[in-house]
Amino acid sequence: MKYLKTLQAKFIDRPNRFIAHVDLNGIVETVHVKNTGRCKELLIKGVTVILEESDNESRKTKYDLIAVYKENFGLINIDSQAPNKVAKEWLESKDYTYIKPEYTYGNSRIDFYMEKDDRKYLMEVKGCTLERDGIGYFPDAPTERGVKHIYELIKAKEDGYEVSLAFVIQMEGVNEVLPNIETHPEFGVAIDDAKKAGVNIVFIKCRVYENRLEYIE
CATH class of the missing domain: 3.40.1350.60 (Trna Endonuclease; Chain: A, domain 1)
Known part of the structure; x- marks a missing residue:
């Protein structure tokens, strides 16, 4: 399966299981997290995450958080779909x-x-x-x-x-x-x-x- 448009950002925090804050080119963005699991061992402040940009202009969030780089391991896809x-x-x-x-x-x-x-x-x-x-x-x-x-x-x-x-x-x-x-x-x-x-x-x-x-x- 493929994603249409992806980009890197830095993870800041996750106020609840549905959204996270990331640093995208110096701008704090609220993004949708495509995984309702805990992912506490992955979503650590400062790690590099992968976002997919949505083309749905009516959405509240422009990006989905779909993957994260785990230190000393590599990239892990966390998209539950x-x-x-x-x-x-x-x-x-x-x-x-x-x-x-x-x-x-x-x-x-x-x-x-x-x-x-x-x-x-x-x-x-x-x-x-x-x-x-x-x-x-x-x-x-x-x-x-x-x-x-x-x-x-x-x-x-x-x-x-x-x-x-x-x-x-x-x-x-x-x-x-x-x-x-x-x-x-x-x-x-x-x-x-x-x-x-x-x-x-x-x-x-x-x-x-x-x-x-x-x-x-």
Whole structure:
């Protein structure tokens, strides 16, 4: 996936989860943060961040904060909309005969429904932006919704679907994602239950650029 127009700025602060203040060429700009997670280990005063300029003149904010340079690591994409776009591109490179985003199953909306021959598939997608010692962790904040989705996948498996939980790794040099049990122990329990039930755990590795995010085969 690609961004149309990107530029660098310096992060100042984040008054709430929706907006941040950045220094853009000496001017303080209020920008929209495209990630409602905490990102506290990334959004540190003075770090270089990547903005995407919007062409929507009716918006309150002209820019979206989409990525951040982590010291001694590199660029991490934190756009929460990016994982589903990358996952769709990844799925389209496979031999599925039908792909439908946002499929309602049970009491949840699962990110993707696919078909191949006479088999039916469901895939839920999570984006990983949290890294420690070269390993990815999810979530960076408690996610009851994420736990709910896992148990919906387990039920779908019991109903005959082929099911996957895909982690789109929004950084380079990280090959796996583990449950962040320190932040949300229940998510770790749900992952264990999913593996026992036969849910396929997929890691979609990426190359990260200031103007795009690409999956790696």
